Amino acid sequence: VIRRLTLIGLGLLGGSIAKAVRREGLAREIVAVGRQVERLQPAVGDGVVDRATADVALGVAGADLCVLCTPVTTLAALLPAVWGAAPAECVITDVGSTKAHIVDTAARLAAGRPLAFVGSHPMAGSEQSGYAAARPDLFRGALVVVTPGEAARPDAVKRVSELWEALGARVVAMEPRAHDRAVAAVSHLPHLVADALVAAVLRMDPRFVDVAGAGFRDTTRIAASSPAVWREIFQDNRVALREAVGAFRSVLDELEALVTSEADAAIEAELERIRRARAALPERPR
């Protein structure tokens, strides 16, 4: 059981952790930290958190588990304050969608003061955001990647993994840079490509969307996501994103040359190889 859980940031992810932990009775006390303490009042009012404060040091004092749930670009800036105030036995994690930057920051801080940090990336979300959209089952069935750095303590990795599993998630561990390359390939690249598909049609002729069917809608669904959230993700993972875009560009060029050729058998063989790989993906409920 967690003695005192401190959540820095109480939006969709932080709020959903709080609601799930409260409902499951996983922590004796839940403390929320936010820049504008009045925005945390709904969570105090409905009993999901016990205390709310705008003071990081006050919020983190006495915590044995601390989860940073702010937007990805402010995580690394917030970490030194959390690091300085957390008790020696506190385990710290986060919910950022890129991991190398925050894990490197933690490693630098750990050189000054040894503390346990393990990165987390819960692959759950929604087009909605904010505490009002938070729900206790957000992580049920979701995948959470935990990214221990080289110096991470096994007991801390276990502690963080057990939190996510208690919320119903499936946990896999990855090295932080491998994680960032993987999400660039299967998440950030598809987002950028979906954006580019919409922008390309707007450039060619906006009226073309009048004949768009289910294929265009599926392929571009994620282009309707939050500009502020995705601006930060793209920027934060730009090195891995550029690598993924480069691989995609080469593949697209080759595929375009192939499918506009007369090499019927080679075209069908390549499309079949791709079809099989896609068909092998499980259709998860979320």
Next chain:
Amino acid sequence: VIRRLTLIGLGLLGGSIAKAVRREGLAREIVAVGRQVERLQPAVGDGVVDRATADVALGVAGADLCVLCTPVTTLAALLPAVWGAAPAECVITDVGSTKAHIVDTAARLAAGRPLAFVGSHPMAGSEQSGYAAARPDLFRGALVVVTPGEAARPDAVKRVSELWEALGARVVAMEPRAHDRAVAAVSHLPHLVADALVAAVLRMDPRFVDVAGAGFRDTTRIAASSPAVWREIFQDNRVALREAVGAFRSVLDELEALVTSEADAAIEAELERIRRARAALPERPR
């Protein structure tokens, strides 16, 4: 009412037309033409068609409406035999997903023998194929683009449009080349891009799909389509597809440079412009 409807090809689309026309009582007689007449027996057996033949001339004789429902690359090769055998008052259409080629072929044939041809592209389909997957409500709520050529007779355009509307579809008319450019942009390009996304991940590291979420699944859903069908579509519309890929490539390059820059406001403005355009697309049931 249709006196005699002849369907050349009785797969998913031809079969669905036959079932819908029969159910609605739109034709007195339905004749099916297929290369292997024994494969048409199920449709004769269940009363959906009245006669089946492997002979195009025999099947088309006496028809007042004829719909070519074969794969897109065989449409133009079949048209001369249909053209030679059809009665003078027959109106001919097709269900091909590209239109310039078939409309041009019809215009050349019309120079020899005046007959009414109007291209159709029903934007309905499924991952399934064949008569067994055909269903009378396939076109309900679907969009059908009709593409009269320059010399098309208004009464023939009306006749073909009324057929689709009677099957529950929404009909819009477009010039054949405008149609091909539009579907290249909103259908064929997204397909190629979905294929390239899957192939790019396979090239980078196939294990990356282990962290794929709903975004990757949505964006690549259409990569699981039939290789034989899509090989033909890509080849048949290669000119317009190359134009669309070119526009997409330019947009992707610009977008990549933008989102990996520090120009926060410009990034969010562009992502917001795209988000709005995508959000304006209606979510249709199919």
